[in-house]
Amino acid sequence: MPQPMPSLLDTVRRIETPEGIELSLRLAGPVPRALAWVADSLIRYGVLWGLLMVLATLGGGGFGLWLIALFLMEWLYPVLFEVYVDGATPGKKALGLKVVHAGGAPVDWPAALIRNLLRAVDFLPAFYGFGLVAMTGSRDFQRLGDLAAGTVVIHRDPPAKIPPPPPGPALPPPAPLDLVEQRLLLDFAERGSALNPARQAELADLLAGFTGLRGQAGVERLRAHARWLAGEPP
Amino acid sequence: MRLDAIAVELRPRNAWEATDLGAAMVRRWPGPVYAAWFALAAPLFLLLHLICWNRWWLVPWLLWWLKPLLDRPLLYVLGHVLFGETPDRRQVRRDWPGLLRRQAFAALTWRRFDAARAFTLPVDQLEGRAGQARRQRLRDLSRSGRGPAVWLTVVCLHLEIALDFALIALVWMLLPDFVTVEFSDLLDDADVLGQLWLNAIGFCGLSLVEPFYVAAGFALYLNRRVWLEAWDLELGFRRLAARLARSGRAAAGVLLALGLGLLAIPATGFTADAPPRAAPSAPAEKAPPIKSPCQQRREREAQLARAASPVKQALAETLREPELRICAQRDRWRWRDDDASDAPDHQPPDRTLAQRFAAAVEILLWFALGVFVVLAGWEGLRRAPGALVRAGRRRAAAPATPPVRGRNDAASPTTGLGDDAWRLWVQGQPRQALKLLYRGSLTGLATQYALPVQTSATEEECLRLVAARLADPGLLDFFHRLTRAWQATAYAHRPPDPASARALCEEWPRYFAAGGAWPA
Known part of the structure; x- marks a missing residue:
């Protein structure tokens, strides 16, 4: 994954503690x-x-x-x-x-x-x-x-709270994901309810190669992967 | 517009963070942003002066009115640099005329007073929407985005005024002493120079704030779209898909990017509404008060001329001379003279309840000061001589005593130290007993065996010293056991069993002179 991250403009100050934990202010x-x-x-x-x-x-x-x-x-x-x-x-x-x-x-x-x-x-x-x-x-x-x-x-406050995703089946992702990518799937499941369904499907279609599914089915599949990543039993 | 070329970190922010991002944007790209600003604003500023020749006070108002147009080049440049392109001259020449013309009338008339101008500008200019589509779009975006945008306008308006005053004050502070200018003179717009000066200051303040205002509004707009359309997720998904495609695990046709025309940048458009700006007040032409000094004087002169007395008539004659006829009235603001208001305060103090209360508070404060001084002195005395005494004692003791001194252990040295230790053990104080034994041993090592035991040495160091310097296996074994027993008791609270404690106490005199020179 290309890493142009550090040069991206943001208003965050990153601090690394002696324990190697990164904090963002x-x-x-x-x-x-x-x-x-x-x-x-x-x-x-x-x-x-x-x-x-x-x-x-x-x-x-x-x-x-x-x-x-x-x-x-x-x-x-x-x-x-x-x-x-x-x-x-x-x-x-x-x-x-x-x-x-x-x-x-x-x-x-x-x-x-x-x-x-x-x-x-x-x-x-x-x-x-x-x-x-x-x-x-x-x-x-x-x-x-x-x-x-x-x-x-x-x-101080984190951005507004988002309701948890609806319950459903949990499936392991078909390919190993790194931390950022896992976070992405979880974010998608959490914020999905704030997006309109067409936009959700559009986003899920971006990962059609990953899920093998398109449209609403892809959305459901990504949610299932997110539930698995969140630790729900398959 | 390629989202993966965007130069800001995409994440859902709260609205205030978004305005901060706007400030960071101007800070990151000050060159292009200010070039775009001055390219339009500076010529316009000068042109307005030519148009309003001799009516200079009009210039700030017109500049304020035209703000919606002045904002457009800023947004144009920000929209480009955000995606990594810096528009060149040719592009600017091609794009700007349309940019400035589009919806200009609406922007300068009924939309001029939209308090969320910076927030709606991207919808007009970058998305190029108009009419019903624009209204619908603004409804979607405004749900929770408009409030902060209005606050942004209010804040920027006040910051601009504050900066105007700050600039004037800065100039005033930096004036050398021999220039006798009152602060209020710098706010005086009565003459041409003052008018031009204030126009220049206003333009500086405007230039300082407006780019940040437009950028913050743009950032608010971007943030709303990140929330509504999950741009950060789209970007992440694209990257993930690309990685999977590269690693060959993904099936072939990894998604075709839905070319969601995310930002139709080249479009132009506008909305307008500028924060109402404080304008320099128009030259004050106030109606003279009922009896101005000049009027009074004229009346007085008329009275004198009518008077019967020749002296008074002569006086009136004299006052009619051209040199004395001048009477002008000039009004201006100045600071209230505080000296003048002092006079009535010098009354004899009346001893009211409040006065007495104040006196009591004063006495209390003096008392507190006294207590503080005494305490501070006492503390100082306590510390300084104390340090002297301790140092003196150390100097005196140095030649006579060994480096290790037993401190005030509560056992008398006359009987054997081993017996004392055992007595302590029997009394249920194993820690004290072992402490006594161990200290006695150290002292013995220092005095009887002349080992250089340092006060700073650890138990292990003492043990190594004994092993290295003394060739007595019995003593070494004893001292080793004693050290271990002491460490276990002192640090682990695990006293040895009574038998070994007993053995240690009994063996002690064998190696060290019983009751011998163990100093207090």
Whole structure:
């Protein structure tokens, strides 16, 4: 099988652990992150506004407390969430994002502090100008704070769940398949229900030489092979 | 269009990942993409200035309005480079006129405000659909694809505005000190220069964002098709079939690829809708307030002229001189002067409850600082002299004691160490007993037999040292058994049987001076 894979364009960062396991981090770019930032800002300023309403009744001292809250909200809100709540502020969680170290490990205090304190630099010259340019230009969508802290923002959720294929007979494939190919057949069985029947048959016809069948029969045969690969008894 | 020539990894992504893929696409092919952008946008930008001579503020609006046309070359190039071809000049000359003409009217009028413009553009331009077929196609694709596309438009619109401001701020920051320009001056579009300057900034912001916007919309479109038509599976199946055919196992006629015209690239078409862009505000010609300073002054002059007093009339005469007649009113924004608002704050402090509360918080903070300083000092003192004392002790002890020192084992050295060990054993502390024996042995080895036993040596190293340096088979055998018994007890929690323990305790004095110089 030809392997033009490495040069294919994708937004995935691949990491090989010392145990030889390959992890893929699906990096998140400017659009979802900007939306997450907006959501977080709404939450932050909503809370601050509520606090102001309450604390304003206390006069000058209350205003002082509010300023302290403002400081904490500005600088520690993202840090605390990223360290203690699974690497995601509420906004990031809503967009299915999360912050991790570039190696895939959960983000820790120093990294979260650095990446969030350096927001001040990313904000320059105005409205996250540098951050946006750095994020779009760097290979792993890192803004300057991310580059300094060695962190990346990744997509957390796997793509939407797909219903399991209908039950049926299981048949061993007529020829040995490598891992990628086995995965293909399983994907076909899992995602088949999302495709229209004509398209399914069309795809199955591509493997007519493999199954010896065409049309709906080929589809059924491929599903049977997938069930066998998934470990169902023949 | 050959799917196996596609240069992006095909996999079903969620919509946000797809927009990220769009950014990655521009990053991968910045040359062709920006060449296509500037080839149309830059001449158009200049041309608009010529057309709107002296009405410069129109240019950004018109540019914004024409965005759907500006997007087409971008998509044209992206559609080509995605499949590994870079269109050359000849192709461009052949394709672009049609590309720009097709459905141009619709794109610039009723479709101009389609908020998912970047997402629908590929349907118009690459699939070349129109009318009913287009509507049906968009319905199919839009089911879960349109929402993110609208968000994309909203985000890109704001990013563009943010970048405009960022560019202006950057220029302002980089101005040398002697250029006295307020930040607000850079936003002033009242004169020709300011107008042109803002037009240029707007064009830069547009150029930075628009390619990414089009690419992200295209990626959203591709992603929808990957989901709906399982392109990744098709590609994989083709590869699998090809492999099987090569390996000769597959039957002959391995499937003929259904030439599903996947992407009818050369077609042109369009849809339109641009994100509404913030436009520089038109030159402000505000109606003067009811009593502008000039009006007030004119009234005052009229009063003076009517007055009976000759002095006042002379004054009115003087004010009518041409040099003094000038009265102009200029409005502009400037930052509020914070000094001015300070004045009312200097009131005597009223000791309200809140004030007292604030004072209490302040005292608490000072107290916390004090506690911190004390603790830090204490910790520093504790560490620094401690280190000194330890180092001094080590220096003093070095010449006198052997490298191995028994630590504070709770047995008195007066009676035989073997007896002490046995007593410990009988008390049910086998670990302590063997520890005592073993340490005693090491000390004995160091003092009586003058072996250089290092504190860092492992049990095995000690054993090898004994075997190498001492020619006493009895001692070696004893020490070997002792070491094994100690290791089994210490690391495996398996104490030896009582008989061998007893033997070890009894044999110990035979090799080491009983109760001898085993230091505390």
